[in-house]
Amino acid sequence: MTTAAQTSREALQQTVNLAEIEALGRAALDQNALEYYVSGANDEVTLRENRDGFARLKLRPRMLVDVSNVDTRTTLLGLPVDMPIAVAPSAFHGLAHTDAELGTARGAAALGTVMTLSTFSNTPIEAVAQAALSRPGKGGFWFQLYLYRQREISAEVVHRAEAAGARALVLTVDAPFLGRREPNERNRFTLPPHLGVPNAGTRQELAGVETATGSQLVNYFQGLVDKTVTWNDLAWLRGVTSLPIVLKGILTAEDAELAAQHGCHVWVSNHGGRQLDTAISAIEALPEVVDAVAGRTEVYLDGGVNRGTDVLKALAFGAQGVFLGRAALWGLAAGGEAGVAHTLNLLNEELRLAMALCGKVTVAELGRDLIRR
DSSP, rough: OOHHHHHHHHHHHHSSHHHHHHHHHHHSHHHHHHHHHHHHHOOOOOHHHHHHHHHHOOOOOSSSSSOOOOOOOOOOOEEEESSSSEEEOOOOOOGGGGGHHHHHHHHHHHHHHEEEEEEOOOSSSHHHHHTTSTTTSOOOOOEOOOSSSSHHHHHHEEEEEHHHHHHHHEEEEEEOOOOOOHHHHTTTOOOOOOOTTTTTSSSOOOOGGGOOOSSSHHHHHTTTTOOOOOOOGGGHHHHOOOOOEEEEOOOOHHHHHHHTTTTTTEEEGGGGSSSTTTTTOHHHHHEEEEEHHHSSSEEEEEOOSSHHHHHHHHHOOOOOOOESSSSHHHHHHHHHHHHHHHHHHHHHHHHHHHHTTTOBBBBGGGGGEEEEE
């Protein structure tokens, strides 16, 4: 007799692109989880632009090059990875699959790349670290952080991440307030009682937050995160950790320059279109950010990546790597660890083919000569 699990595995194995994995992932979720993952801010203009921006960029391929051995290996902050594609931080993987962040971490490790663990994960840092570090010398994890009003709580979480083996801290800088995601407000998004937030550094569980109006997450978040954070506060963070600091949410040359001056790496992102609607798309912001840092820091990107050609375009504009948010969640929902690994592998194989058809055999060869704007 064919089991539901076997049917799910077979359906996953038959997918040939990320859109098909997304369809499987969506079908596996209840309304509460699906609305949380898919929602963007307000009219979702920026959410759409993240993808549409890639489509508007056209490639200029070169011919008569030996492309018999295309190599997608690279490094992220000095860590060897098998592909320039990694997993972005996103909250509540337990909504997608019972393995939650463990499934995501194992899937990323299996493909030799990095997972970035969210502060608002459903799984303790230490357990995720063990899964993410299962391939010595490959993979690994970074930890995403918000600065809390109570700095001692933030410091405690940072120390836990560093002790567990995190290779970088990713400070999210575009969310002093959460953007208005209307489906979550309308239907009062709530976290199921069996899911906790063990890395948020607070004794109060999200499930206990009042939700008489609006999203449970918004109500929880607004009372936790410091709205007064400025560039000056980076000195405090440097005082509690020796890890590299990556600022996630940078969209302008001006802020990229300040990040470089403060010794931070730059992650170009608009939070998946979930914060300020009509903000510039990630791929549109990338060239000015790369120009501003002028090689002083590494630059990463998330937002709208759905094809290997998207990855290629981001790398050609100067990103060191791209990170998957929703795409990794769709893979997790569709098939747990295997779904995440399949998502990463499909995208990397698409990148490898796109590089070959553009006449490029290493990531280092990708430059702006490939792009017609």
